[in-house]
Amino acid sequence: MSHNFVMNHIIDMKFHFNPTKLLDLGVTYNVCEFFEFEFKQLVECPLTWITKEHHLLIGPKVYAGVAISKTILDKHCHLIVAEEPPALVHSDDCHDHKGCEEDWHITWWNEVGHFLLNGRNPQPYSDAVKNFKELHFRCMSISCKTKILYIIDSGMAFGYADKFVEEICSGLVGQVIYEPPLSPHHLPL
Numbered sequence: 001m002s003h004n005f006v007m008n009h010i011i012d013m014k015f016h017f018n019p020t021k022l023l024d025l026g027v028t029y030n031v032c033e034f035f036e037f038e039f040k041q042l043v044e045c046p047l048t049w050i051t052k053e054h055h056l057l058i059g060p061k062v063y064a065g066v067a068i069s070k071t072i073l074d075k076h077c078h079l080i081v082a083e084e085p086p087a088l089v090h091s092d093d094c095h096d097h098k099g100c101e102e103d104w105h106i107t108w109w110n111e112v113g114h115f116l117l118n119g120r121n122p123q124p125y126s127d128a129v130k131n132f133k134e135l136h137f138r139c140m141s142i143s144c145k146t147k148i149l150y151i152i153d154s155g156m157a158f159g160y161a162d163k164f165v166e167e168i169c170s171g172l173v174g175q176v177i178y179e180p181p182l183s184p185h186h187l188p189l
Contacts, residue, residue, distance in 0.1 A: 010034070019045070020054035023062060027176050035177055039169045043069045044124065065172045069165055076161050077116050080125070084108035085151045091143030099139030104148060111135055125161075129153070 010017070010025070019038040026034030042050070042058075043066055055063050084105060090097050115128035123131070129152055137145055 018054070020050065020058050024057045027059070027062075030177050032173055032177055035173055036169050039066070039172065040165060042066050043073065043165055059176070061175055062172060065168050069168050072164060073161055076164075077125075081109070081113040081116055084112070085148070089147065091141055091147060094141045094144050096139050100141065100144050103137050103139040104144075107132075107135060107137060107140075 010022070019041040022034045022038040023042065025031065026036075026038065039062070047067060047070060050058075050063070050066070058066075085108075090100060094100050112128055112132055115123045115131055116125065132152070133149055140148075
């Protein structure tokens, strides 16, 4: 009972702990919830924040999983910036199709590229989308902008990235979190 109380308290206070320490707790005490949440948190952090002590704490398999995830997510992010979502079907009130398309392409490249690839303050995709929604377009009609934002909100672009991180995390859980063996009195007769 005290074990459950402690685990629930730590889960409630998870943002007050270093992700590597909670990952270690997850592995040590076979708590998948710690591991999964903190792995995703760690993937969001720059690798340079993981000190040698933290690296040793989480182990080589988890560190490799974080590094591989970050590398693939960075490449995916560059692809997202380079290739804006599909060209829109113009609304009936759009009077300048060419200007609308150019505005869309230029705004995506300049603004989303700036939000996601900013060397000093790169933003996660969700924050970049929030900022993108607040932008004013020069030639794009409000209806065309609404259609584009619907496509962006559907999460097509980064839905794949989230699934990838979940798959790596699940694979690591299977490798580093062990189910405790059944005690003899729990075995079937």
